[in-house]
Amino acid sequence: MFILALAPILIILVLMVGFQWKASRAGGAGYLTALLISWVWFKINLTTLAYAHAKAVFLIMDVLLIIWTAFLLYRVVAEAGGIDVLSRTMPHLTRDKGLQALLIGWVFASFLQGVGGFGVPTAVIAPILVGLGFSPLLAVVLPSLGHTWAVTFGSLGASFNAMMAVTGLDWEVLAGPAAVFLGITGLFVGIAVAWVAGGKEALKRLWLPVVVIGLSMSAAQYLTVTIGLWNIGGLMGGTAGLIVGFPLALVLRDNHQPKRDIPWRDLLISLAGYGVLVGLTLLIQLVPGVKGFLSQVRIGFDFPSTVTGTGYSVPAGPGRQLYILRHAGMILLVSSMAAYLIFRSAGWYRKGALGRILRSTGQRVISSSVGITSIVMMAVIMGHAGMTDTLAKGFSAAIGWFYPAVAPWIGALGAVMTGSNANSNLVFSALQLKTAELLGLPGALILAAQTTGGALGSVAAPTKVIVGASTAGMEGREGEILRKLLPMIAFLLLLISLITFLAVILL
Protein backbone atom coordinates (compact mmCIF):
# COMPACT_ATOMS: atom_id res chain seq x y z
CA MET A 1 0.00 0.00 0.00
CA PHE A 2 2.94 2.33 0.70
CA ILE A 3 4.25 1.94 -2.85
CA LEU A 4 0.76 2.47 -4.27
CA ALA A 5 0.31 5.62 -2.18
CA LEU A 6 3.68 6.88 -3.38
CA ALA A 7 2.95 6.12 -7.05
CA PRO A 8 1.24 9.44 -8.04
CA ILE A 9 4.15 11.47 -6.65
CA LEU A 10 6.68 9.16 -8.30
CA ILE A 11 4.83 9.42 -11.61
CA ILE A 12 5.05 13.24 -11.51
CA LEU A 13 8.73 13.18 -10.59
CA VAL A 14 9.69 10.60 -13.22
CA LEU A 15 7.74 12.34 -15.99
CA MET A 16 9.15 15.77 -15.17
CA VAL A 17 12.74 14.70 -14.67
CA GLY A 18 13.11 11.65 -16.89
CA PHE A 19 10.86 12.73 -19.73
CA GLN A 20 11.11 16.53 -19.36
CA TRP A 21 7.32 16.91 -19.18
CA LYS A 22 5.92 20.29 -18.08
CA ALA A 23 4.09 20.51 -14.72
CA SER A 24 0.79 21.00 -16.55
CA ARG A 25 1.23 17.64 -18.30
CA ALA A 26 2.83 15.63 -15.50
CA GLY A 27 0.25 17.00 -13.03
CA GLY A 28 -2.55 15.51 -15.13
CA ALA A 29 -0.81 12.12 -15.12
CA GLY A 30 -0.32 12.31 -11.34
CA TYR A 31 -3.98 13.22 -10.85
CA LEU A 32 -5.22 10.30 -12.98
CA THR A 33 -2.89 7.87 -11.15
CA ALA A 34 -4.07 9.10 -7.73
CA LEU A 35 -7.70 8.80 -8.81
CA LEU A 36 -7.25 5.24 -10.08
CA ILE A 37 -5.33 4.03 -7.05
CA SER A 38 -7.65 5.73 -4.56
CA TRP A 39 -10.67 4.12 -6.26
CA VAL A 40 -9.34 0.58 -6.76
CA TRP A 41 -7.11 0.01 -3.71
CA PHE A 42 -8.08 2.65 -1.15
CA LYS A 43 -11.84 2.23 -1.82
CA ILE A 44 -12.71 5.91 -2.01
CA ASN A 45 -16.39 6.42 -2.91
CA LEU A 46 -18.09 8.82 -5.33
CA THR A 47 -19.38 11.22 -2.65
CA THR A 48 -15.98 11.51 -0.97
CA LEU A 49 -14.39 12.17 -4.36
CA ALA A 50 -16.95 14.88 -5.09
CA TYR A 51 -16.36 16.65 -1.78
CA ALA A 52 -12.57 16.31 -2.19
CA HIS A 53 -12.73 18.03 -5.59
CA ALA A 54 -14.95 20.84 -4.27
CA LYS A 55 -12.58 21.34 -1.33
CA ALA A 56 -9.63 21.49 -3.73
CA VAL A 57 -11.22 24.39 -5.67
CA PHE A 58 -10.82 26.79 -2.74
CA LEU A 59 -7.22 25.73 -2.14
CA ILE A 60 -6.49 26.21 -5.84
CA MET A 61 -8.09 29.64 -6.03
CA ASP A 62 -6.32 30.73 -2.84
CA VAL A 63 -2.96 29.89 -4.44
CA LEU A 64 -3.73 31.06 -7.98
CA LEU A 65 -5.17 34.45 -7.05
CA ILE A 66 -1.76 35.43 -5.71
CA ILE A 67 0.21 33.94 -8.59
CA TRP A 68 -1.93 35.66 -11.24
CA THR A 69 -1.91 39.08 -9.63
CA ALA A 70 1.76 38.96 -8.57
CA PHE A 71 2.75 38.36 -12.17
CA LEU A 72 0.33 41.08 -13.30
CA LEU A 73 2.01 43.63 -11.00
CA TYR A 74 5.44 42.57 -12.26
CA ARG A 75 4.31 42.99 -15.88
CA VAL A 76 2.77 46.42 -15.14
CA VAL A 77 6.15 47.59 -13.81
CA ALA A 78 8.26 45.81 -16.46
CA GLU A 79 6.16 47.12 -19.38
CA ALA A 80 6.74 50.68 -18.14
CA GLY A 81 10.49 50.07 -18.02
CA GLY A 82 10.59 50.15 -14.19
CA ILE A 83 12.70 47.00 -13.93
CA ASP A 84 15.13 48.47 -16.51
CA VAL A 85 15.58 51.61 -14.38
CA LEU A 86 16.48 49.45 -11.38
CA SER A 87 18.79 47.29 -13.49
CA ARG A 88 20.62 50.34 -14.91
CA THR A 89 21.08 51.98 -11.52
CA MET A 90 22.59 49.08 -9.60
CA PRO A 91 25.92 48.84 -11.52
CA HIS A 92 26.57 52.61 -10.94
CA LEU A 93 27.03 52.08 -7.23
CA THR A 94 30.42 50.35 -7.16
CA ARG A 95 33.27 49.08 -9.37
CA ASP A 96 34.27 46.42 -6.84
CA LYS A 97 33.46 43.08 -8.50
CA GLY A 98 32.79 41.34 -5.18
CA LEU A 99 30.47 44.09 -3.98
CA GLN A 100 28.73 44.13 -7.38
CA ALA A 101 28.15 40.39 -7.00
CA LEU A 102 26.65 40.96 -3.54
CA LEU A 103 24.50 43.97 -4.44
CA ILE A 104 23.21 42.64 -7.74
CA GLY A 105 23.47 38.85 -7.44
CA TRP A 106 22.23 38.67 -3.85
CA VAL A 107 20.39 41.85 -2.77
CA PHE A 108 18.79 42.88 -6.07
CA ALA A 109 18.02 39.23 -6.88
CA SER A 110 16.27 38.89 -3.51
CA PHE A 111 14.28 42.07 -4.16
CA LEU A 112 13.22 40.80 -7.60
CA GLN A 113 12.21 37.48 -6.06
CA GLY A 114 10.17 39.40 -3.49
CA VAL A 115 8.23 41.30 -6.14
CA GLY A 116 8.16 38.84 -9.01
CA GLY A 117 9.70 35.42 -8.77
CA PHE A 118 8.85 32.98 -11.57
CA GLY A 119 12.52 32.83 -12.67
CA VAL A 120 12.66 36.63 -13.02
CA PRO A 121 15.76 37.25 -10.80
CA THR A 122 18.11 35.15 -12.92
CA ALA A 123 16.53 36.23 -16.21
CA VAL A 124 16.93 39.94 -15.34
CA ILE A 125 20.29 39.79 -13.58
CA ALA A 126 22.34 37.37 -15.68
CA PRO A 127 22.57 39.79 -18.67
CA ILE A 128 23.48 42.69 -16.33
CA LEU A 129 26.35 40.71 -14.80
CA VAL A 130 27.61 39.62 -18.22
CA GLY A 131 27.58 43.30 -19.22
CA LEU A 132 29.68 44.11 -16.14
CA GLY A 133 32.32 41.59 -17.19
CA PHE A 134 31.35 38.50 -15.17
CA SER A 135 31.68 35.17 -16.97
CA PRO A 136 28.34 33.79 -18.25
CA LEU A 137 28.68 30.90 -15.79
CA LEU A 138 28.99 33.24 -12.78
CA ALA A 139 26.31 35.52 -14.22
CA VAL A 140 23.82 32.64 -13.94
CA VAL A 141 25.10 31.03 -10.75
CA LEU A 142 25.26 34.21 -8.62
CA PRO A 143 21.61 35.33 -8.91
CA SER A 144 20.40 31.70 -8.90
CA LEU A 145 22.10 31.20 -5.56
CA GLY A 146 21.43 34.74 -4.32
CA HIS A 147 17.63 34.66 -4.38
CA THR A 148 17.11 31.15 -2.90
CA TRP A 149 16.46 32.33 0.63
CA ALA A 150 13.75 34.75 -0.59
CA VAL A 151 11.74 32.18 -2.57
CA THR A 152 9.23 31.11 0.11
CA PHE A 153 8.09 34.62 1.07
CA GLY A 154 8.88 35.96 -2.40
CA SER A 155 6.44 36.07 -5.33
CA LEU A 156 4.22 37.87 -2.82
CA GLY A 157 4.16 34.84 -0.55
CA ALA A 158 2.81 32.34 -3.11
CA SER A 159 4.89 29.37 -1.84
CA PHE A 160 4.12 30.10 1.81
CA ASN A 161 0.44 30.46 0.99
CA ALA A 162 0.53 27.08 -0.77
CA MET A 163 1.89 25.52 2.43
CA MET A 164 -0.80 27.15 4.57
CA ALA A 165 -3.50 26.07 2.12
CA VAL A 166 -2.68 22.36 2.07
CA THR A 167 -1.86 21.99 5.78
CA GLY A 168 -4.74 24.14 7.04
CA LEU A 169 -2.33 25.80 9.51
CA ASP A 170 -2.30 29.58 9.99
CA TRP A 171 0.57 32.00 9.47
CA GLU A 172 0.85 32.47 13.25
CA VAL A 173 2.09 28.88 13.50
CA LEU A 174 4.17 28.63 10.35
CA ALA A 175 5.69 32.05 9.63
CA GLY A 176 8.14 32.38 12.55
CA PRO A 177 10.07 29.10 12.21
CA ALA A 178 10.11 29.39 8.40
CA ALA A 179 11.49 32.96 8.60
CA VAL A 180 14.21 31.89 11.06
CA PHE A 181 15.35 28.98 8.85
CA LEU A 182 15.25 31.14 5.72
CA GLY A 183 17.00 34.01 7.49
CA ILE A 184 19.91 31.78 8.51
CA THR A 185 19.98 30.47 4.95
CA GLY A 186 20.04 34.07 3.67
CA LEU A 187 23.16 34.93 5.64
CA PHE A 188 24.98 31.84 4.38
CA VAL A 189 23.76 32.57 0.84
CA GLY A 190 25.52 35.96 1.10
CA ILE A 191 28.72 34.20 2.17
CA ALA A 192 28.35 31.73 -0.70
CA VAL A 193 27.82 34.55 -3.25
CA ALA A 194 30.97 36.36 -2.06
CA TRP A 195 32.89 33.07 -2.15
CA VAL A 196 31.73 32.16 -5.67
CA ALA A 197 32.48 35.68 -6.94
CA GLY A 198 35.97 36.09 -5.53
CA GLY A 199 37.00 33.17 -3.32
CA LYS A 200 38.62 33.52 0.08
CA GLU A 201 40.01 36.98 -0.70
CA ALA A 202 36.55 38.44 -1.46
CA LEU A 203 35.11 36.83 1.64
CA LYS A 204 37.82 38.37 3.83
CA ARG A 205 37.28 41.80 2.26
CA LEU A 206 33.47 41.74 2.21
CA TRP A 207 32.56 39.98 5.45
CA LEU A 208 31.19 43.20 6.97
CA PRO A 209 28.73 44.06 4.13
CA VAL A 210 27.70 40.38 4.04
CA VAL A 211 26.89 40.35 7.74
CA VAL A 212 25.23 43.80 7.83
CA ILE A 213 23.12 43.26 4.70
CA GLY A 214 22.34 39.61 5.57
CA LEU A 215 21.14 40.45 9.06
CA SER A 216 19.11 43.43 7.77
CA MET A 217 17.35 41.38 5.10
CA SER A 218 16.70 38.40 7.38
CA ALA A 219 15.48 40.59 10.24
CA ALA A 220 13.19 42.61 7.96
CA GLN A 221 11.68 39.42 6.53
CA TYR A 222 11.25 37.89 10.00
CA LEU A 223 9.63 41.01 11.49
CA THR A 224 7.32 41.43 8.49
CA VAL A 225 6.01 37.87 8.37
CA THR A 226 5.62 37.46 12.13
CA ILE A 227 3.18 40.39 12.30
CA GLY A 228 1.02 38.76 9.64
CA LEU A 229 2.36 40.49 6.53
CA TRP A 230 3.65 37.23 5.06
CA ASN A 231 2.74 38.22 1.51
CA ILE A 232 5.29 41.05 1.53
CA GLY A 233 7.95 39.27 3.62
CA GLY A 234 10.29 38.68 0.67
CA LEU A 235 9.62 42.16 -0.71
CA MET A 236 10.47 43.80 2.64
CA GLY A 237 13.58 41.61 3.04
CA GLY A 238 14.82 42.63 -0.42
CA THR A 239 13.90 46.29 0.16
CA ALA A 240 15.83 46.30 3.45
CA GLY A 241 18.80 44.92 1.52
CA LEU A 242 18.56 47.76 -1.02
CA ILE A 243 18.13 50.41 1.70
CA VAL A 244 21.20 49.16 3.57
CA GLY A 245 23.20 48.14 0.49
CA PHE A 246 22.92 51.46 -1.43
CA PRO A 247 24.61 53.68 1.19
CA LEU A 248 27.02 50.91 2.14
CA ALA A 249 28.22 50.71 -1.47
CA LEU A 250 28.59 54.51 -1.63
CA VAL A 251 30.62 54.50 1.59
CA LEU A 252 32.84 51.64 0.47
CA ARG A 253 33.46 52.79 -3.10
CA ASP A 254 36.96 53.98 -3.96
CA ASN A 255 37.65 57.65 -4.56
CA HIS A 256 38.89 57.10 -8.13
CA GLN A 257 35.54 55.79 -9.26
CA PRO A 258 33.79 58.25 -11.61
CA LYS A 259 30.65 59.63 -9.92
CA ARG A 260 27.46 59.17 -11.84
CA ASP A 261 24.11 60.67 -10.93
CA ILE A 262 21.58 58.22 -9.64
CA PRO A 263 18.14 58.86 -11.19
CA TRP A 264 16.28 59.11 -7.88
CA ARG A 265 13.01 60.38 -9.42
CA ASP A 266 12.87 57.48 -11.90
CA LEU A 267 13.75 55.05 -9.15
CA LEU A 268 10.89 56.31 -6.98
CA ILE A 269 8.39 56.06 -9.84
CA SER A 270 9.64 52.52 -10.63
CA LEU A 271 9.00 51.44 -7.06
CA ALA A 272 5.67 53.26 -6.68
CA GLY A 273 3.55 50.17 -7.37
CA TYR A 274 5.36 48.22 -4.69
CA GLY A 275 4.96 51.20 -2.36
CA VAL A 276 1.19 51.03 -2.86
CA LEU A 277 1.31 47.29 -2.15
CA VAL A 278 3.18 47.77 1.11
CA GLY A 279 0.90 50.66 2.14
CA LEU A 280 -2.30 48.72 1.46
CA THR A 281 -1.02 45.61 3.24
CA LEU A 282 -0.04 47.65 6.30
CA LEU A 283 -3.40 49.44 6.26
CA ILE A 284 -5.39 46.20 6.21
CA GLN A 285 -3.29 44.31 8.73
CA LEU A 286 -2.47 47.05 11.22
CA VAL A 287 -5.29 49.63 11.26
CA PRO A 288 -8.02 48.42 13.63
CA GLY A 289 -11.39 47.86 12.00
CA VAL A 290 -10.21 47.74 8.38
CA LYS A 291 -9.49 44.00 8.43
CA GLY A 292 -12.80 43.26 10.17
CA PHE A 293 -14.73 45.36 7.67
CA LEU A 294 -13.10 43.67 4.67
CA SER A 295 -13.59 40.23 6.23
CA GLN A 296 -17.37 40.48 5.84
CA VAL A 297 -17.23 38.94 2.36
CA ARG A 298 -16.27 35.29 2.73
CA ILE A 299 -16.49 32.51 0.16
CA GLY A 300 -16.35 28.89 1.27
CA PHE A 301 -18.30 25.72 1.99
CA ASP A 302 -18.81 23.62 5.10
CA PHE A 303 -17.92 20.01 4.41
CA PRO A 304 -19.44 16.92 6.08
CA SER A 305 -17.26 14.06 7.34
CA THR A 306 -16.34 11.40 4.78
CA VAL A 307 -15.43 7.70 5.12
CA THR A 308 -13.80 5.44 2.53
CA GLY A 309 -14.47 1.73 2.01
CA THR A 310 -11.34 0.93 4.03
CA GLY A 311 -12.69 2.94 6.98
CA TYR A 312 -10.42 5.98 6.64
CA SER A 313 -12.33 9.08 7.69
CA VAL A 314 -11.88 12.82 7.31
CA PRO A 315 -13.76 14.84 9.96
CA ALA A 316 -16.37 17.45 9.08
CA GLY A 317 -15.32 21.09 8.98
CA PRO A 318 -15.04 24.21 6.88
CA GLY A 319 -12.70 23.99 3.92
CA ARG A 320 -10.38 26.82 2.97
CA GLN A 321 -12.27 30.13 3.31
CA LEU A 322 -11.55 32.94 0.85
CA TYR A 323 -11.83 36.40 2.39
CA ILE A 324 -11.91 37.90 -1.03
CA LEU A 325 -11.72 41.65 -0.18
CA ARG A 326 -8.64 41.29 2.02
CA HIS A 327 -7.05 38.47 0.06
CA ALA A 328 -3.42 39.07 -0.94
CA GLY A 329 -4.55 38.64 -4.56
CA MET A 330 -7.03 41.52 -4.23
CA ILE A 331 -4.37 43.76 -2.65
CA LEU A 332 -2.04 42.91 -5.53
CA LEU A 333 -4.77 43.64 -8.08
CA VAL A 334 -5.45 47.09 -6.59
CA SER A 335 -1.69 47.76 -6.42
CA SER A 336 -1.34 46.75 -10.08
CA MET A 337 -4.11 49.17 -11.08
CA ALA A 338 -2.57 51.97 -9.01
CA ALA A 339 0.87 51.29 -10.49
CA TYR A 340 -0.60 51.32 -14.00
CA LEU A 341 -2.20 54.73 -13.41
CA ILE A 342 1.04 56.12 -11.92
CA PHE A 343 3.13 54.96 -14.91
CA ARG A 344 0.51 56.15 -17.39
CA SER A 345 0.30 59.62 -15.86
CA ALA A 346 4.12 59.77 -15.88
CA GLY A 347 4.01 58.95 -19.61
CA TRP A 348 6.08 55.75 -19.27
CA TYR A 349 3.87 53.54 -21.44
CA ARG A 350 3.97 53.13 -25.20
CA LYS A 351 0.72 52.72 -27.13
CA GLY A 352 -1.07 49.41 -26.53
CA ALA A 353 0.68 48.74 -23.21
CA LEU A 354 -2.43 47.54 -21.38
CA GLY A 355 -3.15 44.91 -24.03
CA ARG A 356 0.45 43.66 -23.94
CA ILE A 357 0.40 43.49 -20.11
CA LEU A 358 -2.84 41.48 -20.02
CA ARG A 359 -1.85 39.19 -22.89
CA SER A 360 1.59 38.36 -21.52
CA THR A 361 0.20 37.80 -18.03
CA GLY A 362 -2.51 35.45 -19.31
CA GLN A 363 -0.15 33.51 -21.54
CA ARG A 364 2.45 33.15 -18.79
CA VAL A 365 0.17 31.98 -15.96
CA ILE A 366 -2.48 29.83 -17.60
CA SER A 367 -0.40 26.70 -18.27
CA SER A 368 1.04 26.67 -14.75
CA SER A 369 -2.49 27.23 -13.40
CA VAL A 370 -3.60 23.97 -15.02
CA GLY A 371 -0.58 22.17 -13.51
CA ILE A 372 -1.32 23.56 -10.05
CA THR A 373 -5.00 22.62 -10.38
CA SER A 374 -4.16 18.99 -11.21
CA ILE A 375 -1.52 18.71 -8.48
CA VAL A 376 -3.76 20.20 -5.76
CA MET A 377 -6.67 17.96 -6.79
CA MET A 378 -4.28 15.00 -6.64
CA ALA A 379 -3.05 16.01 -3.16
CA VAL A 380 -6.59 16.44 -1.81
CA ILE A 381 -7.74 13.10 -3.23
CA MET A 382 -4.71 11.43 -1.63
CA GLY A 383 -5.58 13.08 1.68
CA HIS A 384 -9.23 11.95 1.58
CA ALA A 385 -8.40 8.40 0.45
CA GLY A 386 -5.91 7.85 3.28
CA MET A 387 -2.95 7.68 0.89
CA THR A 388 -1.11 10.57 2.57
CA ASP A 389 -1.72 8.90 5.92
CA THR A 390 -0.26 5.62 4.61
CA LEU A 391 2.82 7.44 3.28
CA ALA A 392 3.33 9.29 6.55
CA LYS A 393 3.11 6.04 8.55
CA GLY A 394 5.61 4.41 6.19
CA PHE A 395 8.09 7.28 6.44
CA SER A 396 7.78 7.56 10.22
CA ALA A 397 8.38 3.82 10.63
CA ALA A 398 11.33 3.74 8.22
CA ILE A 399 13.15 6.95 9.20
CA GLY A 400 11.99 7.51 12.78
CA TRP A 401 14.03 9.83 15.00
CA PHE A 402 16.25 10.92 12.09
CA TYR A 403 13.26 12.40 10.21
CA PRO A 404 13.96 16.09 11.08
CA ALA A 405 17.28 15.84 9.22
CA VAL A 406 15.57 14.32 6.17
CA ALA A 407 12.64 16.80 5.98
CA PRO A 408 14.51 19.60 4.10
CA TRP A 409 15.80 17.10 1.54
CA ILE A 410 12.23 15.97 0.82
CA GLY A 411 11.27 19.63 0.23
CA ALA A 412 14.30 20.12 -2.00
CA LEU A 413 13.62 16.93 -3.96
CA GLY A 414 10.04 18.06 -4.55
CA ALA A 415 11.19 21.46 -5.82
CA VAL A 416 13.91 20.05 -8.08
CA MET A 417 11.41 17.64 -9.59
CA THR A 418 8.37 19.90 -9.89
CA GLY A 419 10.23 23.10 -10.69
CA SER A 420 9.07 25.28 -7.81
CA ASN A 421 8.92 25.76 -4.07
CA ALA A 422 5.14 26.27 -4.31
CA ASN A 423 4.63 22.95 -6.11
CA SER A 424 6.87 21.16 -3.61
CA ASN A 425 4.82 22.62 -0.76
CA LEU A 426 1.58 21.59 -2.45
CA VAL A 427 2.75 18.01 -2.92
CA PHE A 428 4.71 17.38 0.28
CA SER A 429 3.50 19.73 3.06
CA ALA A 430 0.52 17.60 4.11
CA LEU A 431 2.71 14.49 4.10
CA GLN A 432 5.45 16.19 6.15
CA LEU A 433 2.90 17.43 8.70
CA LYS A 434 1.27 13.99 9.05
CA THR A 435 4.64 12.30 9.49
CA ALA A 436 5.67 14.89 12.09
CA GLU A 437 2.42 14.29 14.00
CA LEU A 438 2.93 10.52 13.94
CA LEU A 439 6.48 10.91 15.26
CA GLY A 440 5.44 13.50 17.85
CA LEU A 441 7.63 16.18 16.24
CA PRO A 442 6.72 19.90 16.09
CA GLY A 443 4.90 20.32 12.77
CA ALA A 444 5.88 23.98 12.35
CA LEU A 445 9.59 23.14 12.48
CA ILE A 446 9.28 20.26 10.03
CA LEU A 447 7.28 22.48 7.66
CA ALA A 448 9.89 25.24 8.01
CA ALA A 449 12.48 22.65 6.96
CA GLN A 450 10.20 21.56 4.09
CA THR A 451 9.80 25.04 2.64
CA THR A 452 13.46 26.03 3.18
CA GLY A 453 14.51 22.84 1.42
CA GLY A 454 11.97 23.61 -1.30
CA ALA A 455 13.35 27.13 -1.73
CA LEU A 456 16.91 25.82 -2.03
CA GLY A 457 15.96 22.98 -4.35
CA SER A 458 13.89 25.18 -6.64
CA VAL A 459 16.97 26.92 -8.08
CA ALA A 460 18.41 23.57 -9.15
CA ALA A 461 15.21 22.61 -10.99
CA PRO A 462 16.05 21.76 -14.60
CA THR A 463 13.46 24.21 -15.95
CA LYS A 464 14.97 27.13 -14.02
CA VAL A 465 18.53 26.18 -14.96
CA ILE A 466 17.56 26.05 -18.64
CA VAL A 467 15.93 29.51 -18.44
CA GLY A 468 18.97 30.91 -16.61
CA ALA A 469 21.36 29.42 -19.15
CA SER A 470 19.44 30.88 -22.08
CA THR A 471 19.55 34.42 -20.64
CA ALA A 472 23.37 34.38 -20.41
CA GLY A 473 24.01 32.69 -23.74
CA MET A 474 24.86 29.33 -22.12
CA GLU A 475 22.37 27.14 -23.96
CA GLY A 476 23.49 23.52 -23.87
CA ARG A 477 25.91 24.17 -21.00
CA GLU A 478 23.37 23.63 -18.21
CA GLY A 479 25.55 20.86 -16.76
CA GLU A 480 28.29 23.40 -15.92
CA ILE A 481 25.78 25.57 -14.07
CA LEU A 482 24.51 22.60 -12.07
CA ARG A 483 28.05 21.46 -11.20
CA LYS A 484 28.75 24.90 -9.73
CA LEU A 485 25.36 25.27 -8.02
CA LEU A 486 24.81 21.82 -6.54
CA PRO A 487 27.69 21.74 -4.00
CA MET A 488 26.49 25.08 -2.59
CA ILE A 489 22.87 23.94 -2.44
CA ALA A 490 23.93 20.63 -0.83
CA PHE A 491 25.96 22.50 1.80
CA LEU A 492 23.03 24.79 2.62
CA LEU A 493 20.68 21.79 2.82
CA LEU A 494 23.07 20.03 5.22
CA LEU A 495 23.10 23.16 7.35
CA ILE A 496 19.27 23.24 7.47
CA SER A 497 19.20 19.51 8.27
CA LEU A 498 21.49 20.13 11.22
CA ILE A 499 19.52 23.16 12.41
CA THR A 500 16.20 21.29 12.16
CA PHE A 501 17.61 18.33 14.03
CA LEU A 502 19.03 20.52 16.80
CA ALA A 503 15.87 22.66 16.98
CA VAL A 504 13.70 19.56 17.44
CA ILE A 505 15.98 18.25 20.20
CA LEU A 506 16.42 21.55 22.02
CA LEU A 507 12.97 23.17 21.72
Next chain:
Amino acid sequence: MKNLLRVIRSHPARFFLVLFLLMILSAVLLYPLAASDSRFGMGFFLALIILANAATLFS
Protein backbone atom coordinates in the same frame (compact mmCIF):
# COMPACT_ATOMS: atom_id res chain seq x y z
CA MET B 1 -17.92 20.78 -32.84
CA LYS B 2 -14.90 20.18 -35.06
CA ASN B 3 -14.55 23.94 -35.63
CA LEU B 4 -14.85 24.63 -31.91
CA LEU B 5 -12.11 22.10 -31.14
CA ARG B 6 -9.91 23.61 -33.86
CA VAL B 7 -10.36 27.12 -32.38
CA ILE B 8 -9.55 25.85 -28.87
CA ARG B 9 -6.47 23.90 -30.00
CA SER B 10 -5.22 26.72 -32.24
CA HIS B 11 -3.55 28.55 -29.32
CA PRO B 12 -1.90 26.84 -26.31
CA ALA B 13 -3.11 29.51 -23.85
CA ARG B 14 -6.70 29.14 -25.09
CA PHE B 15 -6.47 25.37 -24.79
CA PHE B 16 -5.21 25.59 -21.19
CA LEU B 17 -7.85 28.19 -20.31
CA VAL B 18 -10.63 25.85 -21.45
CA LEU B 19 -9.13 22.92 -19.49
CA PHE B 20 -8.74 25.09 -16.40
CA LEU B 21 -12.33 26.38 -16.52
CA LEU B 22 -13.64 22.87 -17.15
CA MET B 23 -11.84 21.50 -14.10
CA ILE B 24 -12.72 24.36 -11.74
CA LEU B 25 -16.38 24.80 -12.71
CA SER B 26 -17.04 21.05 -12.66
CA ALA B 27 -15.37 20.73 -9.24
CA VAL B 28 -17.49 23.58 -7.82
CA LEU B 29 -20.68 21.93 -9.12
CA LEU B 30 -19.71 18.67 -7.40
CA TYR B 31 -20.47 20.23 -3.98
CA PRO B 32 -24.26 20.69 -4.42
CA LEU B 33 -24.45 17.43 -6.34
CA ALA B 34 -22.74 15.55 -3.48
CA ALA B 35 -24.99 17.30 -0.93
CA SER B 36 -28.09 16.14 -2.84
CA ASP B 37 -26.53 12.69 -3.43
CA SER B 38 -27.04 12.92 -7.20
CA ARG B 39 -24.92 10.00 -8.37
CA PHE B 40 -25.49 10.70 -12.05
CA GLY B 41 -24.50 14.36 -11.66
CA MET B 42 -21.40 13.51 -9.62
CA GLY B 43 -20.35 10.88 -12.14
CA PHE B 44 -20.90 13.25 -15.08
CA PHE B 45 -18.88 16.17 -13.72
CA LEU B 46 -16.18 13.90 -12.33
CA ALA B 47 -15.88 12.43 -15.82
CA LEU B 48 -15.40 15.96 -17.22
CA ILE B 49 -12.57 16.62 -14.76
CA ILE B 50 -10.96 13.28 -15.66
CA LEU B 51 -11.26 14.13 -19.36
CA ALA B 52 -9.70 17.56 -18.82
CA ASN B 53 -6.77 15.99 -16.96
CA ALA B 54 -6.42 13.35 -19.65
CA ALA B 55 -6.37 16.14 -22.25
CA THR B 56 -3.34 17.73 -20.53
CA LEU B 57 -1.38 14.61 -21.48
CA PHE B 58 -1.76 15.61 -25.13
CA SER B 59 -0.88 19.29 -24.60
